[in-house]
Amino acid sequence: MTDAILTINAGSSSIKFAAYEIATAGLRPLARGHIDDIGDDTTFTAAPADGPAERQPIDASKGAVDHRSALELAVDWLHRHEDGCHVVAVGHRVVHGGPDHAEPVVIDDGTLLRLRKFVPLAPLHQPHNLAGIAAALHAFPDAAQVACFDTAFHRQHPFIADTFGLPRRLYDEGVRRYGFHGLSYEYVSRRLRSVAPMLASGRVIIAHLGNGASVCALRDGRSVASTMGFTALDGLPMGTRCGQLDPGVVLYLLTEKGMSPDEITHLLYHDSGLKGLSGLSNDMRELEASHAPAAREAIDYFVARVRREIAGLAATIGGVDAIVFAGGIGEHAFRVREQILGDMGWLGVDLDRDANARNAQTVSLPDSRVAVLVIPTDEDRMIAEHTAEILGLIHSAADSTRLTD
Incomplete structure (x- = not known):
């Protein structure tokens, strides 16, 4: 047995x-x-x-x-x-x-x-x-x-990465930034300790990019900040979820459009993100294969938001030693990775475009100041x-x- x-x-x-x-x-x-x-x-x-x-x-x-x-x-x-x-x-x-x-x-x-x-x-x-x-x-x-x-990996965040600019009593009641995809980040962090222990002990940004998407900054294997917040809606645009949104938009939908909370919930969770932006699909593979301008614009918006979050998280941890891609898009969509990092020399990234097109484990050039890796999550x-x-x-x-x- x-x-x-x-x-x-x-x-x-x-x-x-x-x-x-x-x-x-x-x-x-x-x-x-x-x-x-x-x-x-x-x-x-x-x-x-x-x-x-x-x-x-x-x-x-x-x-x-x-x-x-x-x-x-x-x-x-x-x-x-x-x-x-x-x-x-x-x-x-x-x-x-x-x-x-x-x-x-x-x-x-x-x-x-x-x-x-x-x-x-x-x-x-x-x-x-x-x-x-x-x-x-x-x-x-x-x-x-x-x-x-999925939230446990982020529970040691400092207060400034864990709170909103709301009255403190709401934070004490549990209205705070929880972060998600923690199981994926922890697995990738453990794998990084195995394949590149020196990098794993430094400043690392992991981009978990899939139908759900977020980015996390780690120092010595510990989560310091994440793009997701109170719910799994925040941060990056995802397959069907909106990502970062001015809360005034929700107020507008309530008061001016007359939408119910259930209708807004469905809109933000099911009809937004890549699906809503493109009007076609939440699947990055289908969007990359499409010639529709809206498909291209949806990808460009996704890429722009990932770039912005990587840069912001690098500031949070005082620079970056390695960037790791995981998740369905992160592991397989090499064109998306190239769009994200192709001109990030200012951050210290020199992408090896041939290795990137092969979805190799290391997709940065040997002399790149910032290593870029692809590590399948599990x-x-x-x-x-x-x-x-x-x-x-x-x-x-x-x-x-x-x-x-």
Whole structure:
């Protein structure tokens, strides 16, 4: 019988899962999969660690797939393909941990009650994260359940990076900048310590660019400031989310356009960002392939905002030694990376355009004062490591990184 950790990353329209064997040398990948477009032309793709990913059939006679049934599909597949796999712990990505959760926690009734209070702060993700926990508690009643928070990595921010220019009582009540994508940043930071330890101990800016996007400044592996704030709307424009917005726009939509809070929420979370700007798509690949002027303008706006945030965060940490790209856009959209950094010699960046076009790990020239790297993120692996560490299933973070990813 193989003891394993299962990770669940339940998003608004997708679920990612992965399984890891708890081995002597650390965590060994067993399988992973993803279920996309939940509720609308749902697809299910899964693979054992040593095999190719394959599309899995979905029984259409059972009706539309929701998050609960999607999780059941994942669990059923795992039982069929990993015979003898005994899930002893389940690690969950939870987007919002509020002001008090600076590290993962073992889930109990009190934890669930506290996390439900943060649903209004992350309405696109938190309800689905909690649904994933509920399904896992039902499927694995004897397994330990661990919540790993996207906000936890940023909890040591200084006050000036954590607050708004609002009355102090609101800060004390929890209205503050939380930052998100922390699991991704922490994983990339750990990987950077492995591939370039001297850089990792310095001033690093990580750009997590995907359907959700943000930038984070780190010093010696610790988050100092992030572009996301009170909710996952702030900062960069994203696939469907607006990014930084003058709060007066929201007041205008309320008072002059007569929009309801629900209508404004839908606009800002679902109809803005690259999708809203282009009028075409939230997918960077489709926008890059399009000849429509609006697609080009959407990309240009995205690039301009990333450049502005990188420059601002460099000022926050007193310069920069390395810039790291992660996420779907950050790892694969080499033209976007070139637009962002191609003329940033003033910051010390000399881009190697050939290496960048190959999506190499290092895409800066050898004599560049600022190193530029592409490091694929792996939030599932980070969740598994946290789960194993808090339960004492592996000795330390160092043990879990000895394994070849």
